[in-house]
Amino acid sequence: MTIYDSMARAPRVFAPRVPPRVGLFVCGLTPYDEAHVGHGRVFVVFDMVARALRRWGYRVFYVQNVTNVDDKVIVRAAEQEEDPLALSDRHFVSYLHSMERLGVRSVNYYPYATDYLPEILEQIQQLIDREAAYIATDGSVYFSVARFPGYGRLSGQKVEALVPGARVEADARKHAPEDFVIWKAATPGEPEWESPWGPGRPGWHVEDTAITNRLLGPRYDLHGAALDLIFPHHEAEIALAESATGQAPLVNYWMHGGLLMMNGEKMSKSLGNVSSLEGAIDEYGPAVLRFFYLNAGYRSPLDFDPDLSLTEAREAYERLARPAGRIAELLARDGEERAGRELPEVDEAASEALVEELDETLSNDFNSREAIALLFGWTRRWSENLPGLSEFSGEALRLLEAPYRWAEEVLGLFPRADSTRSGAWATVVPVAIRARARARARGDYAEADRIRDELRAAGVALEDDASGTRWDAARE
RNA sequence: GCCAAGGUGGCAGAAUGGUUAAUGCGACGGACUGCAGAUCCGUUUCCUGGGGGUUCGAUUCCCUCCCUUGGCUCCA
Numbered sequence: 387m388t389i390y391d392s393m394a395r396a397p398r399v400f401a402p403r404v405p406p407r408v409g410l411f412v413c414g415l416t417p418y419d420e421a422h423v424g425h426g427r428v429f430v431v432f433d434m435v436a437r438a439l440r441r442w443g444y445r446v447f448y449v450q451n452v453t454n455v456d457d458k459v460i461v462r463a464a465e466q467e468e469d470p471l472a473l474s475d476r477h478f479v480s481y482l483h484s485m486e487r488l489g490v491r492s493v494n495y496y497p498y499a500t501d502y503l504p505e506i507l508e509q510i511q512q513l514i515d516r517e518a519a520y521i522a523t524d525g526s527v528y529f530s531v532a533r534f535p536g537y538g539r540l541s542g543q544k545v546e547a548l549v550p551g552a553r554v555e556a557d558a559r560k561h562a563p564e565d566f567v568i569w570k571a572a573t574p575g576e577p578e579w580e581s582p583w584g585p586g587r588p589g590w591h592v593e594d595t596a597i598t599n600r601l602l603g604p605r606y607d608l609h610g611a612a613l614d615l616i617f618p619h620h621e622a623e624i625a626l627a628e629s630a631t632g633q634a635p636l637v638n639y640w641m642h643g644g645l646l647m648m649n650g651e652k653m654s655k656s657l658g659n660v661s662s663l664e665g666a667i668d669e670y671g672p673a674v675l676r677f678f679y680l681n682a683g684y685r686s687p688l689d690f691d692p693d694l695s696l697t698e699a700r701e702a703y704e705r706l707a708r709p710a711g712r713i714a715e716l717l718a719r720d721g722e723e724r725a726g727r728e729l730p731e732v733d734e735a736a737s738e739a740l741v742e743e744l745d746e747t748l749s750n751d752f753n754s755r756e757a758i759a760l761l762f763g764w765t766r767r768w769s770e771n772l773p774g775l776s777e778f779s780g781e782a783l784r785l786l787e788a789p790y791r792w793a794e795e796v797l798g799l800f801p802r803a804d805s806t807r808s809g810a811w812a813t814v815v816p817v818a819i820r821a822r823a824r825a826r827a828r829g830d831y832a833e834a835d836r837i838r839d840e841l842r843a844a845g846v847a848l849e850d851d852a853s854g855t856r857w858d859a860a861r862e
Numbered sequence: 863g864c865c866a867a868g869g870u871g872g873c874a875g876a877a878u879g880g881u882u883a884a885u886g887c888g889a890c891g892g893a894c895u896g897c898a899g900a901u902c903c904g905u906u907u908c909c910u911g912g913g914g915g916u917u918c919g920a921u922u923c924c925c926u927c928c929c930u931u932g933g934c935u936c937c938a
Contacts, residue, residue, distance in 0.1 A: 421938090613933085616865095655937075686875080
């Protein structure tokens with residue numbers, strides 16, 4: 387399989403350092419506010435990456451940090467008169483809830499920055515010992531960019547070019563304007579921890595490198611995030627970790643996802659053009675949202691139009707989900723031993739070949755869009771047989787279903803579990819359907835339509851086809 | 863200004879040094895249906911930002927220009 391490596395700026399064949407183990411780190415949130423649809427994209431993409439790698443036999447240890455103490459958290463907490471750590475906790479729990487709904491369950495561990503103070507202090511001390519960092523007059527500690535020759539390689543930036551950019555703040559505490567803080571001296575009223583250099587709190591970049599060094603080691607396989615973090619954050623991670631440990635490279639493969647765009651701009655809180663992740667899940671459902679994300683190359687910018695994008699994604703998704711759901715329904719009801727027609731041999735082979743092709747397609751830098759196109763092809767091929775689907779044997783249905791099960795495993799689409807059909811509805815609705823069928827049989831369409839309308843009003847949609855009447859949760 | 867990522871049909875978005883450039887959405891026509899929905903079939907001519915170059919052949923590789931977005935020490 388190949389992965390597009392941002393450091394090499396080219397696709398590279400993936401080879402973990404110690405197969406079959408894969409260390410994967412993805413930059414997580416700074417939970418000072420609710421997550422938006424743009425955040426969802428990255429985390430769904432890397433969920434797919436982890437799922438795929440595991441399917442292909444790798445043992446992935448997936449770590450995603452939580453920057454629970456940071457300027458933004460502190461500022462927001464002050465505004466709301468809330469404890470900063472309580473605020474980030476609250477938003478992180480809400481984030482986890484969204485992830486659970488989205489089926490993002492591949493992360494092994496979400497380390498909190500504040501749980502790694504010993505590691506952070508140790509790394510800062512190493513940097514000072516190696517003279518890569520220095521203590522400022524106020525007790526802050528800065529990393530000296532000049533001490534790391536490789537600085538700028540990932541982003542293509544030249545250190546000299548940063549200075550005329552004029553957005554690097556001149557600061558008397560720094561030896562050079564491009565230096566960045568790794569330990570911030572305490573400000574009264576803000577969270578602080580003891581350190582050899584006085585009370586303070588960790589800078590942003592060093593949290594990640596202290597955590598990965600502890601959990602994944604001085605060198606690891608895969609680092610992912612959206613591309614807006616390349617500079618300065620990932621550049622700083624490389625400089626810090628490699629300077630502290632003396633080992634390189636920190637990361638073997640860098641993956642950067644494209645941004646989610648809204649009205650031609652990056653969706654971001656600072657621009658205010660955000661669409662809430664939880665709200666999008668509420669309105670369209672997790673599967674449609676996942677489909678929307680994975681229906682584009684992960685590296686491309688993706689346009690989000692609050693009115694159109696998810697509506698379109700829903701139409702497309704349901705085109706696949708309906709037949710997939712129908713097959714799953716039959717199998718759930720009758721089991722795989724159900725009797726019926728077998729598939730012709732050639733189609734049996736086609737099912738197996740398609741699953742292989744799906745793996746192959748995805749192994750080309752996680753080309754989920756191409757994989758989805760293959761699923762459409764498969765669906766189109768079989769959907770003309772749908773009304774007669776119930777004639778097939780369990781084994782035949784299983785073969786028809788295999789590509790959708792692949793998609794469930796790797797893309798998280800077409801989940802078999804369907805809660806809308808359970809509960810009281812499952813007993814009531816079929817009774818109503820039978821009553822309506824009797825009305826239709828005697829030509830009493832007024833009564834038949836009345837039953838359908840009443841169910842509709844109660845949130846249940848009926849559909850007739852050659853095999854009878856099906857029902858599902860109605861959508862608005 | 864510097865660095866990076868992009869520019870493909872009405873829209874969203876793939877791919878490839880080579881027959882008619884995926885797939886989906888939308889639109890239109892038809893089949894099916896008591897109706898609705900879903901589904902199926904068909905149509906959707908004109909799409910690879912501009913200009914050079916390499917090549918038998920370029921949308922793909924190279925150069926250059928234009929445009930959009932991101933980053934340039936808060937950002938998924």
